[in-house]
Amino acid sequence: MHFAVDSNDSPPHDWNNFLLKSDTGTIYNTADYAKYAEKWLGWKPQFLRLVDSKGNIVLQNLLFEYNRGLKKVPDPIRKIYQRFYKILRWNYGPVATSQDSITHFFEYLKTTKKHVYGMTHPFTNLSDINFSKQKWATFLIDLHKTKQDLYENLEKNSARKNIERSIERKRAGFACFLARKGGIPIGGLMFSFFNKYINEWGVARSHIDTDQKLYSQDLIKWKIIEWGIDNNMNWYDLTGFNPNPISKKEEGLLRYKKKWGGKQYDLWIIRK
Incomplete structure (x- = not known):
């Protein structure tokens, strides 16, 4: 051809x-x-x-x-x-x-x-x-599923727990979710949704959220999942990670992304 x-x-x-x-x-x-x-x-x-x-x-x-x-x-x-x-x-x-x-x-x-x-x-x-290739990966959450099915897929001792004790916080925008405590912003996450495919863009976490271990990002991610289902999105991409972690930081990142119950997909970083 x-x-x-x-x-x-x-x-x-x-x-x-x-x-x-x-x-x-x-x-x-x-x-x-x-x-x-x-x-x-x-x-x-x-x-x-x-x-x-x-x-x-x-x-x-x-x-x-x-x-x-x-x-x-x-x-x-x-x-x-x-x-x-x-x-x-x-x-x-x-x-x-x-x-x-x-x-x-x-x-x-x-x-x-x-x-x-x-x-x-x-x-x-x-x-x-x-070309030189490095294997990378991401977790994709299938938003064709129901909220109940996706909630059941969450890791019980982490993601579910943090969502339930953070549920009073509020959504702040269409392409951004902002978590508050007592009216004070403590965390946020920007995302895009072109072609029914959600990509994360920017994460913000305050000292209050960190010091008090409020885990606002867990609530925000779940709110994005709910928003995606309600707005007929197809996939929520949790952004890439090293499938063969070489540091404690990379191991922690893999655990955090894995707990959301998405399916792991491999991709490639290409270099020349």
Whole structure:
């Protein structure tokens, strides 16, 4: 199968429509995320598409070009560094309709002289590629299930306990849940929900929450699960972790994510 590569600095008008037709289309490949990353992170977006011989779009991936560690480079050689040491990165991609198009995408990346850092989607079946790969993982909560079924899946001695003793706290927003105690905010969590797929964005926890061991994040996660079911979402992604932890911190992170009863999915960090 022959594929043509189409790469642009700005998104085609139907860019997001293609993502909405795929189970692997998430916020991280949208034109909206490109604007955010360009403005706040200084990353230059590239909207890459593969088109087959019949003119059908078969793959999309939002790539970003940037220079890592630029502040540490001495001024006299900074411009040279910017020109020659560039990295292409992406998150949860590519979004594709066939395995052949994914294979061609990575063959295309081999031709670039830039360094590569990317992460595949949990649903992507990655064939053998000539890149360095590190296994990573995430837990996905299936929001097609009922609230009762998901509640029964929670670890009894941790998540359930913390939800029950925190249940008086209030929801504060549509894309953010804020926990309060006595009217004082003690924790919050931002999330996105493009294509019925929930991704966590930012976590906040106050000293009150930490010192008094209130565990507001447990309540907030459960409230997001309830919100997701009520609003016909499909999946809640608890964000990645190392499936083979090498430190106490990574072991603790794995235990925390596992207690929510989601299914573990492997994904890959790609480097070149």
